[in-house]
Amino acid sequence: MRRPTLTDIARAAEVSTATVSHALNGTGRLSPATRRRVRETATALGYGATVRTRTRTIGVAVTTYPRAWNYTEVAYFSRALTAATAAAHARGYALTTLPADRAADDTWHSLAVDGMLIMDSPRGDPMVQALRARGIPLVFDGAPGDPRPGDHWVDNDHVATTREVLDHLAAAGARRVALQSGNGDEHYARVVTRTYEEWCARRAVAPLVIPFDEGDDEGHAFDEVLGRIDAVHAVYDPGGRQLLAAAARHGLRVPEDLLLVCASEDPGYAETEPPVTTVTFYPERTARTAVSLLADLIEGERPAKGQADAACPVLVPAGLRPRASSRRRVMY
Incomplete structure (x- = not known):
């Protein structure tokens, strides 16, 4: 007997040969019902490729x-x-x-x-x-x-987000905002630091960038600057806890003496004392996209319009979640 072809399967399943190819190879955007029907048809016709599919x-x-x-x-x-x-x-x-x-x-x-x-x-x-x-x-x-x-990538608008954080701190009364940022070579740290320096320049304030050290649990990197700043934007997950630890060692209160915003997805920041204002980058949305x-x-x-010929990102908005650490308490 003649071995069945993709055309034979397509005719019997009433689909295109491209659909048959996708169904048998585990590719393409097919409904589960269509993929199952094509494979069942191929099996019924004796097509051996169904046992050689891979994920x-x-x-x-x-x-x-x-x-x-x-x-x-x-x-x-x-x-x-x-x-x-x-x-x-x-x-x-x-x-x-x-x-x-x-x-x-x-x-x-x-x-x-x-x-x-x-x-x-x-x-x-x-x-x-x-x-x-x-x-x-x-x-x-x-x-x-x-x-x-x-190239294709998915990212947040770190320029807009950094400006939003800094403006939020300024609106809460901060006059000397420090940035705790990384010294790595990733795009995120470079863009946030540059945006912070430009924000400071527009206000004629000298920027103060504190290097991030993931092992600095007690926040010793803040020791020399705590008397000269009234707010911190920490751009990595542990930075908020490091600032809280440093403030406690120096007898400073958050938010009365220091305002704090930390970029983090850690839900524990809602339970600290005080609860810490965070920036979320919505990782689930970014990953799915x-x-x-x-x-x-x-x-x-075909790639999305505007991405075929030049490097262009798909932007996912970030979100500021204000909590007590960036709100001055009004004293009566």
Whole structure:
């Protein structure tokens, strides 16, 4: 007997041959009912490809710091990865989370993925270079350190968000706002710091940038400046607790003596004393958008209008969540 072809299956299932190909290979945007009907038809006709289908795979990695660290313990990445996994499964993909210390080895030259979601990629990222050379579709969470025409990424408007935070602190009475920012090479730290310095320049105030150290639980980096500032914008998750610890050691009160805003997804900041004003970057929305875009690229879908010829981000709005730490208490 003649072996059935894709055309035979398409005719019997009353679909196109492209739909048959997607159904048998686990790709494309098909309804579960259509995918099941095509596969059942192929089985009934004796088509052997149904037993050779595989689940396509999306890889995820954070490559800002090329060392061993468990980024899944950070609230932003934990929430983003959960949402990314659900979004990948909804499109028929497995999602593989890769260790942070693999960016400098040879893993990327042989990694078996159909596409890669890269978070916080710095300039000169060796993992990006290797995957580009292999032609692996890439989508970035946060602007890539070395963007190229045609790159795709999902990010927040960090300029607008930083200005909103600083204006919020100024409206609450702050006159000398310090920024606690990273000295890493990721796009986020560079943009926030530059925006802060420009904001200070417009007010003829000298900027004061305090380096972030994730191991500084007691906030000793603030020791030399606490007498000269009345507000802090901490741009990384632990920064708010570090400032609270430093203020307690120096006998300063938040918010009476110091105002505080921290960029963090940690719900525990709503329970501190005082509750800390936070900035959320909505990691679930960012991750779902990035996975959807990456799946489209893997499946050969046309990119969104305006992204075909030049590097262009998809922006997800951030949100300021005011709490007691950035509100002066009125004394009667």
